[in-house]
Amino acid sequence: AEISTLGEVYEQLMRCEASKRGKKKKPVSFGPTGAAKILFALRPKAVLLWDTAIRKEKGYDGSRESYESFLKYLQTELKALELECKKYGFSLSELPKKLQTKGDDILTVPKLLDEYYWLTITQGYSIPTLQILKGWLKLF
Numbered sequence: 592a593e594i595s596t597l598g599e600v601y602e603q604l605m606r607c608e609a610s611k612r613g614k615k616k617k618p619v620s621f622g623p624t625g626a627a628k629i630l631f632a633l634r635p636k637a638v639l640l641w642d643t644a645i646r647k648e649k650g651y652d653g654s655r656e657s658y659e660s661f662l663k664y665l666q667t668e669l670k671a672l673e674l675e676c677k678k679y680g681f682s683l684s685e686l687p688k689k690l691q692t693k694g695d696d697i698l699t700v701p702k703l704l705d706e707y708y709w710l711t712i713t714q715g716y717s718i719p720t721l722q723i724l725k726g727w728l729k730l731f
Contacts, residue, residue, distance in 0.1 A: 594662045597638060601626045602655035623653030631701070639665055639701045644713040669700065 604626035608618045621629065623646065630638045641651075641661060649664070651657035673683040681689065687698035710716045719727070 594659050597630065597662060598655045598659040601630060601658045604629050605653075605655075623658070627658070631705075635701060636699045637701065638662070639708075640705045642709070642713055645708050648712045665701075665704065668704065672700075 604621055605623055606620050607626075609621045609625055610619050611617060612619050624640075624642050627638070627641050631640045639661075641649075641658075643653075646653055646657070646661075649661065651661050669683065672686075676683045676686055683700060687700060687703060690703065691698050711718065
């Protein structure tokens with residue numbers, strides 16, 4: 592029910608006028624990315640940002656239905672991440688604090704996922720292999 596409500600709000604936000612462009616002051620809507628960013632700003636512990644690259648990579652088109660599907664997909668991702676955290680003796684809600692360093696902004700689980708997607712999909716970075724990570728640890 593909450594996902595459906597978020598989908599409804601997302602759809603309404605997508606269509607809202609964000610600005611006017613050009614000499615004729617043509618109205619421009621927020622669109623999918625803007626709507627998702629507004630929802631994230633309002634509920635940073637509940638929803639995730641998504642940009643065009645992430646939507647395309649995950650097979651979503653930006654519609655309300657795709658946004659709701661994305662949120663359902665994230666639920667499965669979070670459940671898997673929660674199991675991984677439990678393996679190491681802490682809860683998913685504790686993960687941001689464990690990863691936060693001095694000077695970091697306050698992290699949330701959705702923000703961590705957003706940063707992961709942004710780095711791996713939008714920016715095209717690869718996850719370091721275990722061998723590379725071990726090499727980095729030797730530096731310390």
